[in-house]
Amino acid sequence: MALHFTRDEFAARRRRVCEQMGKAGLDGLLLFRQESMYWLTGYDTSGYSMFQGMYLRADGALALLTRSADLRQARLTSVIEDIRIWTDREGADPAGELRDMVADYGGRGRRIGVEYHAYGLTAQRGKTVDAAFAGFCDLVDASDLVRLLRLVKSPAELA
Numbered sequence: 001m002a003l004h005f006t007r008d009e010f011a012a013r014r015r016r017v018c019e020q021m022g023k024a025g026l027d028g029l030l031l032f033r034q035e036s037m038y039w040l041t042g043y044d045t046s047g048y049s050m051f052q053g054m055y056l057r058a059d060g061a062l063a064l065l066t067r068s069a070d071l072r073q074a075r076l077t078s079v080i081e082d083i084r085i086w087t088d089r090e091g092a093d094p095a096g097e098l099r100d101m102v103a104d105y106g107g108r109g110r111r112i113g114v115e116y117h118a119y120g121l122t123a124q125r126g127k128t129v130d131a132a133f134a135g136f137c138d139l140v141d142a143s144d145l146v147r148l149l150r151l152v153k154s155p156a157e158l159a
Contacts, residue, residue, distance in 0.1 A: 003042045003079065009156045010079045013040055014060050016149050021058050021142075027110035028102065029056045029142055030129070032118035036146040037064075043078035045070045051086070051094040051125055057105050065098050095125070095132035102137070113142025 003010075017040060021029055031054040037043045040056070043064065052066040063082035064074055074083045084101055086094040102112065112133075116126055133139050 003077070005042065005156055007079055009154065010041060012154065013149070014056070014062070017056060017146060018058055018060050020145055020149060021113065024113065024142065024145065025111060026113040026140070026142060027058050028105070028107055028112040029145065030054070030098070030102070030112060030114045031056065031146065032115045032121040033146070034120065035150070036115060039150050040146065041078040041080050043074050043080060045073045049120060052120065053098045054080075055098070055102050055105060055107075061105055063101055063105065065094065065101050093132070095128040098129065099132045099136055107137050109137055111138045111140060113145060114139050115143050115146070116141050117143035
């Protein structure tokens, strides 16, 4: 499966998101909406009902945490290079693994936006994310940041 848009188009979208993050005073953004991930990177999966999260740092660095079942899809449909897998097993802590991924990107003590309004981020999962990040960084609701950017279509999208 090929990318639905050019790498340049995805890079332009990423720059727009990073610019908005700067205006909002955010050092990073945790994405949980499948449509945001698709728009930003091309990542397309039907596994959005399972825990997965993408992190975008303010400088454009990007990483995805997902299940092994979605690895091939992420590699084939997106521009994401850092794809990490959490294993669905008894005692699994994907929210903790997401925090560890953000830590690898220097997120400790930072102000990070979260797409709380997402079908895949149930109330229970949202609570596990909040608990995993408590004392690690400052999480703020940024549910509409990417959604509002998606409303304005680029020439590539219109074509």
